[in-house]
Amino acid sequence: MEQTRELLINMGPQHPSTHGVLRVLVKLDGETITWAEPDIGYLHRCFEKLSESKTYTQVIPYTDRTDYLSAITNEHAFCLAVEKLMGIEVPERAEYIRVMMAELQRICSHLLGLGAMALDLGAVTGFLYAWRDREKIYSLFERITGGRMLYNYLRIGGVRNDLPEGIIGTPKDGRDKADKTIWGFINYFESYVLPEWDDLLTNNRIFQWRTQGVAPLPSEVAIAYGASGPVLRASGVKWDLRKNVPYSIYDRFEFDIPVGKENGDCFDRWVVRVEEMRQSARIVKQALQWLAENPGDYIAPKLPRVLKPPKGEVYIRYEGSRGEVGVHLVSDGSANPYKVKWRSPCFTHLQLLPVLAPGHKLADMIAIIGSIDIVLGEVDR
């Protein structure tokens, strides 16, 4: 007897919208997904094994390369872990610089995440607008750190160098200084970029068709699956490690935690990210005010050339751009870490794909991958 068969298609690892080298096996009934299974590991670079043969300072550049779109936050997480292990006090100015950089990096990372999701949904222009603004952050970072994407800027105990002259700017700097001063960028971002995103996509009827009601994620499922960051918050769980498990100096800043509704769908994840960029801009502004009022040059304590933390173990939970970055560090008292475990949010989030995708259309698959915003560098490490 003739009967319909499911179509097994192989999305990736070379596919335009799998954000790198993700491979997803999808079974289709017509256009409807009945089964999906991600297959990862194409970008595995042995980060954890490699770290065991490096000194603590040498690991920092490798952390950049896990989630390469959000390098500063990874460095920050690793440095926090080592500092906690050794009990190092970080100079206040360095803390402010770190937080400011991390939040700028979060804006930068969310911009690309949103832009890539827009691209996946067919709005090429949104992607290029994101790229334009990301480029401005990169220009600022280049002046501060010397690198555009992978910085190696944070040091254990502080930062490599102070902010260069004139990079802070004044609160009056406008759009013309967006890629010259941080104030200029923040003002440009708040007054120009965020409304543009709202006009171009968030309030776009087709965009809402494509994302609203797609792949709802109930909050209890999100927690059970270890979702974190924007994905968790979009499901209505008001949980931000910066507020709930404060590290560094985040308890000194005022900002809100944006949350979605109970069953967060792709649209909620989008809105939460846009809202988070606004909150990050708020944090950056507060940090800039402090930095302008408290000039100084003490940015890193004097530490021995080779760090030998005492025997012990530490697990740092860090609110990275994509969710909870966990750094599990085991020290045996020698100069090299005995074990580094990188609990990456993208790796954890990708498990949600087989849960979210079935029952939706093939086109929704792309929206789902875009909305959980994975970076394959971090999935595979």
Add this chain to the structure above:
Amino acid sequence: MEPLDIRPDLEALKAAYPAVEIAEAATGHFDIRVSLDQYLDVVKFLKDRGFNYPACITAIDWKDRLELVLQLYKLVVGSRQSPLVMVRVDGLPREGAEVPSVTPLYPGLNWHERETYDMYGIRFQGHPDLRRILLPDNWQGGHPLLKDFEDKRPRRPRLVRHRDMIVSG
């Protein structure tokens, strides 16, 4: 907001399972050392006491034995400083270790357990889909995060940069 206190839970755990050792580490988390046969029961107990968030699961190779480390914490909206607990099973054999899987309790640990199997060779009984995850399915070279792992694949010749290839001027 007061820091979230999990001591009552840990005391209850100690009362229910006197064999577990609970210690607070200098870096802020709680170590819960359990024996292999009590592992699953303890994790179930913790889950019932509200440790709902699966952070991670991994292993440590102490050269003579393996140690399984499961990190959990309470995700309570509005709470502050929720402490992390590490459920540790020490003394696993370095080859052919078998541990009950906690994936049925915490589906979010599915891939983390697969990764632990992939990297350390610990088998998780009751895991729905225990395959290699980061390494290829047909990888024969062992489990790379073991300390005595060596890459047995034939060495590729190092690329030599010849001096005369550099064009001067």
Add this chain to the structure above:
Amino acid sequence: MSLADLWAQHWFRAFVTGSLVLVFALGNFYITLWLERKESAWIQNRLGPMRAGPQGLLQVLADLFKLLQKEDIVPRNVDRILFLIAPFIAHIPALLIFLVVPFGPNMVVADYDIGIIMIAAVTSYAVIATFIAGWGSNNKYSLLGAMRGAAQMISYEVTLVMSVIGVVMMAGSLKLSDIVLAQAERGVLGWYLFPQFIGFIVYLIASLAELNRAPFDLMEAESELVAGYHTEYSGFRFAIFLLVEYVHMIAWSAIAATLFLGGWVGPTPADIPVIGPKLFGWMTGPVWDNVWGFFWFLFKTYLLIFILIWIRWTFPRVRIDQLMDLGWKFLLPVSLFNIFLTGVMKYGWNVLAESGSPLRWIFWLWR
């Protein structure tokens, strides 16, 4: 045999006019491709092609030449005959549409009495080529793209024809040149754009879907299906699909300009009050009528092409079920309502036109 005798021969006329249509289509393909690249660049804060020629005008030539040089790869597992023949089947209907389009007064290759039906019939063939390409490629992505394409084009064909019926009712003819002349009589405000505004919007949306352009480019949705039905094509066969896409776009814009924007009708410099007749009086006569007609026709066509490109680079893509819902549940009822409305309004005007009642001005637009 003199040139006039030769012109009287059917085969010669067909040859010459056919060649002219081909040249017209290819020339506009070139310009449209360039325009798309430039316009997308303007929208996206880029410059677009700048190096090859002034403002990158030669870039398209370079690209086409590159595609021509490429190896013509035929994958091993394809259905060879279907795979090879699909691009050629695809480009025939695209070019055939131009046969009935009036480029200017008396500038039409074949002025069929059933022009609109001919267009509807010919364009339906495009879906066959798409499906052949998708099926023959023996690739799952291609097949999905082809299935989407078939569903989409057949659905929107209905809507498209329905949206045009209002125009046919107004003009009382299926002949395209008659429709233009009927609009010419009514003056600028009488262009069918205004009484048939609903029809025009429906036509615009439906033709976007028919053309497989964003936001309805589902059958070649890059982020979902890699390249849809032409995933396996390379080199010049791919270029032909590209050509078909753009020629289709020009054709649909040309038809829209003819049906809704008055085709070749437009003012000439001689129409400028006071100084016009004195300064530009010499710009009259049959030849100049053709020149200005062609100018206005092209102007309106490119206006629509500009809008189509603008839409493409602004909106995200819809999903296949939403596309079908939009077509069958919204656009088709709306276009049917438009037919009903046109009938009622025309009837109202016919009844009230002579009566002198002030109510008749409600129906004036549908006169």
